[in-house]
Structures are given as C-alpha cells and as structure tokens.
Amino acid sequence: MMQGVLEIKNLKKWFPITAGLLGRTEGYVKAVDGVDLVIEKGETFGLVGESGSGKTTLGRCILRLIEPTSGEIIYRDQDITKLKGEDFQKIRRKFGIVFQDPYASLDPRQIVKSALIEPMRYHHLVQNQQEAINRAKDLMRRVGLNEDHLYRFPHEFSGGQRQRIAVARALTTDPEIIILDEPTSFLDVSVQAQILNLLSDLQEELDLTYLFISHNLSVIEHMSDRVGVMYLGKIMEAAPKDVVYRRPEHPYTHALISALPIPNPALSQQRVVLAGDIPSPANIPSGCRFRTRCPHVKEICAQKEPLLEERQPGHDVSCHFDLKLSSPIPIPESSHR
Amino acid sequence: MVQNKLVLVGTIIAIGVLMTAAFGTLVVSPAVIVSIDLPNRLQPPTLTHLLGTDDYGRDLFDMIILSTRLDVIAMLEIVGAGVAIGVTLGAFSGFLGGKLDEALMRITDIFFSIPGLILALAVAAALGPGLNNLILAIIVVQWPGYTRILRGQVLAEKQRLYVDALRALGIGKVGIILRHIIPNTIYPVIVQCTLDLGGVILTFASLSFLGFGGSPLTPDLGRLITAGQIYIFQAPWLTAFPGLAILIISLAFNLMGDGIRDVLDPRLRR
Amino acid sequence: MADETLLQVNRVKLDFHTYVGEVKALDGITFNVGKGEALGLVGESGCGKSVTALSIAGLLPENASVTSGEILFAGKNLLTLRKEEMRKIRARQIAMVFQDPTTFLNPVLTIGEQLEEVFLLNPEHLAAVASERGGSKNNTKSTLSRSQQKKIAKDLSIQVLKQVRLGDPNRVLKQYPHELSGGMRQRCMIAMALARSPDLFIADEITTALDVTIQAQILELLRDLKRDFRGSTLLITHDLGIVAELCDRVAVMYAGNIVEIADSGELFANPLHPYTKGLMRAIPMLDRRMDRLETIHGTVPDLINPPSGCRFHPRCPLALDKCKSVKPELLQVAKGHTVACHLYDEGNA
Numbered sequence: 001m002m003q004g005v006l007e008i009k010n011l012k013k014w015f016p017i018t019a020g021l022l023g024r025t026e027g028y029v030k031a032v033d034g035v036d037l038v039i040e041k042g043e044t045f046g047l048v049g050e051s052g053s054g055k056t057t058l059g060r061c062i063l064r065l066i067e068p069t070s071g072e073i074i075y076r077d078q079d080i081t082k083l084k085g086e087d088f089q090k091i092r093r094k095f096g097i098v099f100q101d102p103y104a105s106l107d108p109r110q111i112v113k114s115a116l117i118e119p120m121r122y123h124h125l126v127q128n129q130q131e132a133i134n135r136a137k138d139l140m141r142r143v144g145l146n147e148d149h150l151y152r153f154p155h156e157f158s159g160g161q162r163q164r165i166a167v168a169r170a171l172t173t174d175p176e177i178i179i180l181d182e183p184t185s186f187l188d189v190s191v192q193a194q195i196l197n198l199l200s201d202l203q204e205e206l207d208l209t210y211l212f213i214s215h216n217l218s219v220i221e222h223m224s225d226r227v228g229v230m231y232l233g234k235i236m237e238a239a240p241k242d243v244v245y246r247r248p249e250h251p252y253t254h255a256l257i258s259a260l261p262i263p264n265p266a267l268s269q270q271r272v273v274l275a276g277d278i279p280s281p282a283n284i285p286s287g288c289r290f291r292t293r294c295p296h297v298k299e300i301c302a303q304k305e306p307l308l309e310e311r312q313p314g315h316d317v318s319c320h321f322d323l324k325l326s327s328p329i330p331i332p333e334s335s336h337r
Numbered sequence: 338m339v340q341n342k343l344v345l346v347g348t349i350i351a352i353g354v355l356m357t358a359a360f361g362t363l364v365v366s367p368a369v370i371v372s373i374d375l376p377n378r379l380q381p382p383t384l385t386h387l388l389g390t391d392d393y394g395r396d397l398f399d400m401i402i403l404s405t406r407l408d409v410i411a412m413l414e415i416v417g418a419g420v421a422i423g424v425t426l427g428a429f430s431g432f433l434g435g436k437l438d439e440a441l442m443r444i445t446d447i448f449f450s451i452p453g454l455i456l457a458l459a460v461a462a463a464l465g466p467g468l469n470n471l472i473l474a475i476i477v478v479q480w481p482g483y484t485r486i487l488r489g490q491v492l493a494e495k496q497r498l499y500v501d502a503l504r505a506l507g508i509g510k511v512g513i514i515l516r517h518i519i520p521n522t523i524y525p526v527i528v529q530c531t532l533d534l535g536g537v538i539l540t541f542a543s544l545s546f547l548g549f550g551g552s553p554l555t556p557d558l559g560r561l562i563t564a565g566q567i568y569i570f571q572a573p574w575l576t577a578f579p580g581l582a583i584l585i586i587s588l589a590f591n592l593m594g595d596g597i598r599d600v601l602d603p604r605l606r607r
Numbered sequence: 608m609a610d611e612t613l614l615q616v617n618r619v620k621l622d623f624h625t626y627v628g629e630v631k632a633l634d635g636i637t638f639n640v641g642k643g644e645a646l647g648l649v650g651e652s653g654c655g656k657s658v659t660a661l662s663i664a665g666l667l668p669e670n671a672s673v674t675s676g677e678i679l680f681a682g683k684n685l686l687t688l689r690k691e692e693m694r695k696i697r698a699r700q701i702a703m704v705f706q707d708p709t710t711f712l713n714p715v716l717t718i719g720e721q722l723e724e725v726f727l728l729n730p731e732h733l734a735a736v737a738s739e740r741g742g743s744k745n746n747t748k749s750t751l752s753r754s755q756q757k758k759i760a761k762d763l764s765i766q767v768l769k770q771v772r773l774g775d776p777n778r779v780l781k782q783y784p785h786e787l788s789g790g791m792r793q794r795c796m797i798a799m800a801l802a803r804s805p806d807l808f809i810a811d812e813i814t815t816a817l818d819v820t821i822q823a824q825i826l827e828l829l830r831d832l833k834r835d836f837r838g839s840t841l842l843i844t845h846d847l848g849i850v851a852e853l854c855d856r857v858a859v860m861y862a863g864n865i866v867e868i869a870d871s872g873e874l875f876a877n878p879l880h881p882y883t884k885g886l887m888r889a890i891p892m893l894d895r896r897m898d899r900l901e902t903i904h905g906t907v908p909d910l911i912n913p914p915s916g917c918r919f920h921p922r923c924p925l926a927l928d929k930c931k932s933v934k935p936e937l938l939q940v941a942k943g944h945t946v947a948c949h950l951y952d953e954g955n956a
Binding site: 050051158160188189190191192193194196197200215217218219221222223245255256258259260261262263264265266269271272273274277278293329 | 651652653788790791818819820821822823824826827845846847848849850851852871872875876885886887889890891892893897898899900901902903906907
C-alpha cells in the first residue's frame, strides 16, 4: 500500500481583522479552520471548493508562503511548521508549486535560462554552470519547449508556454510533491488540455505526487485519484474520486456535483440548488458551517459541529447524519464514450 | 524622440559639461591654480584672456573649467553615494518590514522635516571644513529621498506572484532582494536622480560660496564667486561668469533630467 | 426551429484599429436568431463572440469599425442607425447583461433607483399598466404624472425582483450594489434586462465569474424564466454544459468565423467541424472517462495576420490543400445543420 507522504493535522490560518486607531483585533477571517488530510505518495489529491473555501490559502500554508496560525504539516515524519532557516529551505526543495497566473509568476526581467538555473545554483544542486545549462535544456524538452526558448523573456511566450516554463521551474529542485494552484484556470480550453496531459505524463515519468487545487469540477474529476471538498475552511468530505462524484455522503458535495452543467442535452439534470449565498469566512455559522444552506438541516446542526470521521475506509465525511443521497450525476458509472 | 528643443539643448550642454569634467585637465593644466601673474591681475575679457583674469592674474576661463570639473565630480559622488545608500536601505527595509522598517521611516521623516539646504549647512558646520566633509553633508541630505522612493516600489513589488514563486523555490530573502527586487524597482530612482543632478550642484555651489568645503587649492564655482565678491564693482566678470556657469550647468542637468524622465516614464506605467 | 427571424446577421466583417496593427476580429459572420428561440454562441476567448454581441447592441469601442455586412433587426439595419436611435433600441428592445455586474451597475445609486430608471424609459408601458389597473383604456403617457409613473415603476420593480427570486425585494430596492453578493447582483442585472420586456436578451458570459453553486441558482432561474419569456435569447459562453442546458440552437465560433450551426442535440450528438470535434474531446466532461484529453495542436491564431483560407487550417488534422487558400462558406449539410468546412463541400461529403 502507498504510505502517506504528506499529512496535515488541524491546520488553521486565521487572519486578524483590525479596526480603530489602536488596531484592536475585532475578529478573524478564518480562511483555513482546522483541516485534516493525508496525501499518499504518487497520487493526485484534488482539492475542490468555491470562494471562501480556503483551498488556495491551504496550498500557500503548506509551503509556508503564508505562515499557518496553528496545526501541523508532517512531511516524512517531520513537522515542517516548526523548522527554521536552513532546515526549512532544504525541505522547500522537496516541494514545487505552479501558480494560477502564468503572466505574473515569472520575473519579467529574467530570461528563462536564468529563471531555471537560479534555484539549481542557489541550492548547490549542480557543480558548475555548464551542468546547470544542461539540466535546464533537459527540463525544457520534458515540458515540450525548445532549447532556444531558454534565451527569451517571459513576455515573448503565450500563457500556455509560460505555464510549461513554470512547471519546468518547479522541477528544477527535484521535488517530490508539487502543489498545483488552479494551473489551467487562465488558459484556453485547448491549451488546458495540453497542460493537463503534460502534468499526467510528468507524474508518471518522475513519480510525482500532486495536490491539485481547483474550482473546476470537471478538471478535478479528470486529474484526481482522491478528492477533498472544502467549505469555509474545512474539509466536508474526502474520498476516492468515484465515490465523491457518484456516491457522496455530504449534502454539500452532493449539491456541488449536481450543480455542474453537463454538456449533453439528451440527459435531463435533476439539480440540487442550494438556497442563499456562501457565508463570509469572517462570520462562520455556529455548529455545522454548512447548515445555512443545507436542505437536510436539523436542530442539532446549529448546536454542535460535526467531526470529520472515517465512515468507510478511505471515505471521510463531516456530517451528523448518514444521508442516503442519490447520485448527483444522471449517468451510470459504466458509461464510456 | 525629443519633442522639446529646450530639452535637447539642455542635454547637449549637460553632455558638454560632463566632457569638460572628464577631459578638462587635458586642455587646461591644474597648474593654472598656482600660476600667479600679478601684473595681469583683474584684467577684463580680452582676446588672450577670454573671460578676463582674477585677482591673482589667473585666466578666469581656465579657472572656470577646473572648477566645473570639481563641481561635477562632487555632484556625481553625492548622487551616486546617495543612491547607493538609499537603494540598499530602502530595498532591505521595505522587503523585510517589521520594526526596523518602522524605525527607518521615522528617521527619514526627521530628515525630511528639515529643509535640505539648512540641514546640509548644519551637518557641514558640524563636520568641519574640507571638501569631503561638504560632500558628505549633502549626501546626508540626499539619501532619505531615494530610500523612500525605492521602499515604496519594493512594498508593491514584494506582493507580486513571482516573489512567492522564488520563496517557494527556497531562494533566500537576500538573493531575492538583490537579484530580483532591486533590478525591477530601480527605474524611478534613476529617473529621480537625473532630476536631482541640477539641484545638487546648486546646493554644493551655494554652500561652497558660504565658505564650506574646499580650500583655495581646490577651487569650485562657488568659491570663485566668494573670491570675486570683493571686486564686484571693479571686476564684475569675476562674479558674473562663474555665476552664469552655475546657472547654465544646473539648468542643463535639470532639462536633461526632464528629458530622461519623459522617455522613461511611459515604461514606468506598467 | 423558429418560423420567423428576429435578428439576421449577414456577412459582418469587423476590424479593430490598434497601434500594433489591424485586428481582423470578425471575418464575415452570418447567423440568425428566431423569434422565441435561445441561440448559444460558443467559442474560446478571442474568437469574437463578445464582439459580435457588442456589434448587435451598438456598444462597440471607438477603435472598432464594421467594414462590411448588415445586422437586421425588426426591419432595420442596426449598423446604419444613429447613436440616438440605437440607444432607443437598447432601451426597449435589446437588453444586454454582462459578465461582471460590478462594472455595469452604478455604485452610487440604489438598486431601486436603477430599476426605476429603466422603467421610466418606457412611459407607454407604464401608461398601459396604469390603464389596466384603473380600468380605463384612454391613458397616454402625457396624462400620467411623474410621481404616478414612479409609483407604477416601483411596483413593477418589486414584481421583477420577485421574478428573479430575490427574497425580500423591498429591502433590495434600498440597497446599493456593493451590499449585495455576486449572485444577487447578477440577478439584479437580469431583472433590469427583463424590466424592458425586450425582444432580444443578450447574455455575455453571465455566470463565468460566479461560484458553481451560485451559477446553479442562476441557471435554474434562467431555465424557469425561459418558459415565460417570450423574447429571444443570444447566450454567449465558452461552457458547453450551459449551452446544452439552455440553448435550442448553437453556433460555434473560431477566430472570428462561425464554423458550425446546429440544433443543440444534433451538435452534441454529431459534431461535424474538426474544431467542434476537437473542442469536445479536449474538455474534460463528467459523463466520459478518458485517460488523456485530446488536444488541438497549436494555438489560437494572431488576428492581425490570420491564416489564409480557412483560419483553422494550421491546426486542423484533416486539412486539405484547398483549405489553405479558399475560405469555406457555411453550407447546409443536414436539416438545421450548417458547417463551414471543405470536407463537406458538395462532392466531398
């Protein structure tokens, strides 16, 4: 069996809201409010959620680009939230990240070659400049770009090409885990397909583990092995992909999946439409945070917050009730096109 | 692409001044300073002495060339050091933030609260006589401006996504500041310092006129005016020509600075 | 299929003048929208779908110019109308809703004030309502005082807010746009569009900026409104799922051209144009399991120097020689199904 390579325990990130002349803390925006999850080696864990879910903040916290308020991030039996300086810089190498915006994630004044070589030399991963250049050329080939692209500036490339460069850069330090934060949201559909295929290929070649963060349910379904659904800073449900998409047990997951318009007019969709708007993370409802929109809400939901519990092996749900929900997608599992 | 004829003229003069500073000693020997020729003292402009002679019989044109050289070198040293200090402090303070950044801002506030000329005067007086002390005094006045400009740019720059990407790659703060932040934020400082050149030379000449700075062996334009003051009615050229020189040089650099700013400004609006 | 045509776009060509060159944004597009039907205009970013909508609504930017073609609506060529006439049409007959409601709702006016403004543009309608209530049929707009008009406008505002399912309409009328969430603002924009009882409702990517569950609310709303709405809809989107749900017919656009038009069911069941096929295979869809997505080789072309002949030919796996030099016309291939592709030219099909 695969072992968990990254484990997140009760991670919280609260942003203080200050007001007044003295900057008193009036409250908190609880972007991440107690997240537990385990990512297995070699898998793609899809993290899905809408605005205010905290999924992007969680991605940043793992790399400590934003410092978590509390909780543990355990990588290879070490809690990396406690590491400082040199020790932590070494760990950062084992992670890579690809951001959403290909136009902003590269320094506009650096040619691609410098951008790729810089991390290699900084961490002394190569003996000399020539070795660094060779590695850079190899990476460019792997991501489907030409060697002579090394001598160009970022603005000379299209969005899709820039994402490829971002992927190459993430690979320069030989990472084990790559965090993909909405990597294709800004790209056209046809380019998106190219990038997703590239990511799949690289995962196989280099035995990479992915945390794939996105709000796009179709992309998550395509790329992930397991999926975690976040709402207002917590995981509502985490399970293998098929379970999440076809046999979800949390009403939010159910509504989310059924909300997706299916590009097949022959199928009629029985959609679950949630009432109301998503509450603000500065004002999270008491008890179960989903209760203000839940079609199955009962009294206990306002009083007590449900815990994330393993209902079946590999299937975690955070709900007081064992709801027998119908399949949110009106297609039998065995259909292929 | 220079639309303004004035800017063009100014730039040409400024370049001429810089050439003079660089190559002046090839044309005019520094020995002129000590070549006393009393019979020919206080001569008005003639063909042999284009701008006349001073009270030691020295050719005024030669003296002006040598003095300009000193003024320009001083100006470049002042602005250069000011920028170096300002950029370093501004970049690190802005990027690292925290209490040190707060403290630095309060310090620059204090510097800003005192008018530049007065501050330079006070510092020069405190440091004592000497050319280097005067240069130091004006550097003290210049650096806070550059610090503020750069820090403002850095505060914006550090929010940009590529900075996060570099941090995620494990690149340390110093590396990010030196290799990425400073090159990306330095444009406005460069523009500002070219605008400052004219003002700095004016400040330097003013303080030198008041008696701070160099000795008779290291004449600059301000000093020439001081020396010529006494003879203002007998030999007005001794004050007029150095004064004119200061005016023209300062104006020329100002115009050149404007021109540079106009060219670079569109690029600043990213 | 609609029996009567409400909007007919004929061979419209449009250029943008930019300092880097002329962007040939529309390359002679032809399509129509029938009375009471919902036509979807689908394509990736840059294909010209938004530009098409703006041309119809008369909201093109300064640097755009239509170089040929006509847009016929209610017997008039919209492209030849003066600004004032076009404004009147926008006030009554064509309503457009955009992707970002924040930039198109006035932040300093309450929702109530903005809705009122829309109703007051149509005094005849207000007079008709008044006479219905008063029981007499002789009121013309000159007999209704301003305050009477405002009162009726307010009632109609509440009615239309209820139609878009905004709970507590009285409260919403007093609120400013920034006090509402994205979904609510979008509903207000839809309400303002419906307030005119337009003949043509143009919706440009109206759910793209919304969260999935909020989008679901809006889609449900649109589905229900469609039943009661007697006008026509032009729905612009890049999301094939939305098209499948809401549209009767679909037109697919690529690089300034319409490449395929068909009934919704027919398009999904039997896509003909290589681009349409490629698009459907490139998008991950829930009802399909694929290991790899099929990609369309290459990238969207630069419209300053577009490819010759068929603009898709550099990326087309089935390109013929002819495709490089001759631009294909839209030809009917099956009932209700037209394609612009040489593969289906007579003799080749």
